[in-house]
Amino acid sequence: MTAVPPTVPDGPPSAQDVRARLERLRARIVAAGGDPDVVTVLAVTKGHPAAVVDVARGAGLTELGENYAQELLAKVAWSEQHPASGGPARWHFIGHLQRNKVRQLAAHVALWQSIDRAELATEVARRAPGARVLIQVNATGEPQKAGCPVAQTTALVDHAGGLGLDVAGLMTVGPTDATVDPRPGFDVVRGLVDRLALSVCSMGMTDDLEVAVRCGSTMVRVGTALFGPRSTSLAVRD
Numbered sequence: 292m293t294a295v296p297p298t299v300p301d302g303p304p305s306a307q308d309v310r311a312r313l314e315r316l317r318a319r320i321v322a323a324g325g326d327p328d329v330v331t332v333l334a335v336t337k338g339h340p341a342a343v344v345d346v347a348r349g350a351g352l353t354e355l356g357e358n359y360a361q362e363l364l365a366k367v368a369w370s371e372q373h374p375a376s377g378g379p380a381r382w383h384f385i386g387h388l389q390r391n392k393v394r395q396l397a398a399h400v401a402l403w404q405s406i407d408r409a410e411l412a413t414e415v416a417r418r419a420p421g422a423r424v425l426i427q428v429n430a431t432g433e434p435q436k437a438g439c440p441v442a443q444t445t446a447l448v449d450h451a452g453g454l455g456l457d458v459a460g461l462m463t464v465g466p467t468d469a470t471v472d473p474r475p476g477f478d479v480v481r482g483l484v485d486r487l488a489l490s491v492c493s494m495g496m497t498d499d500l501e502v503a504v505r506c507g508s509t510m511v512r513v514g515t516a517l518f519g520p521r522s523t524s525l526a527v528r529d
């Protein structure tokens with residue numbers, strides 16, 4: 292594990308900072324041609340202390356995302372002890388998901404964004420019948436990357452739907468190499484969302500959200516631009 296940079300604070304970011312950052316984020320979405328009523332902001336809280344939940348809820352963010360099962364469960368437990376005045380968050384699972392973590396997560400996840408293989412869809416359908424899911428697509432063809440190959444996406448959407456899951460749309464992560472243009476991959480995923488008559492197109496993060504919005508994203512998943520740099524040592528890894 293890499294050392295925590297000294298600039299990373301040990302507490303959550305302040306509510307005032309997050310509100311100001313959210314304003315700037317909305318302005319970026321608008322400047323890219325996005326309608327803030329159409330493009331949902333999923334606030335990615337990974338790597339921040341659990342109290343970030345309260346800060347996010349206080350800023351009006353209701354959809355929160357985590358990559359690791361243990362970290363999501365830790366934040367859910369904290370939130371149960373510290374109920375937010377605006378009501379509980381809706382949790383999205385956005386990381387690589389091991390099948391044996393599904394049971395523990397089932398009661399807490401509002402949208403499973405990283406369904407990328409048939410066995411995983413089957414397990415989610417078993418533990419959380421009728422759950423709302425996105426199929427994660429590997430649109431860049433990088434071999435190490437999570438996600439269903441583009442050519443198998445239709446079959447996986449059909450499989451998940453056949454299990455009774457509510458397949459709302461697709462999710463993708465841009466190229467790992469920041470010098471590679473994310474547009475071709477985003478165009479492919481948006482095209483699949485349209486062809487399959489789905490509604491949610493989850494793409495775009497802090498560094499590539501303008502391109503994603505221009506390509507038709509309906510949900511950007513943003514951590515750094517809202518909460519600042521992450522601490523790796525705070526994260527509860529699976």
Ligand SMILES: *Cc1c(COP(=O)(O)O)cnc(C)c1O
Nearest residue numbers: 335385496497498512513514515
């Ligand atoms: C961490 C993460 C994000 C947020 O990344 P930022 O660059 O901090 O905005 C979005 N999506 C996924 C799948 C992630 O793992």
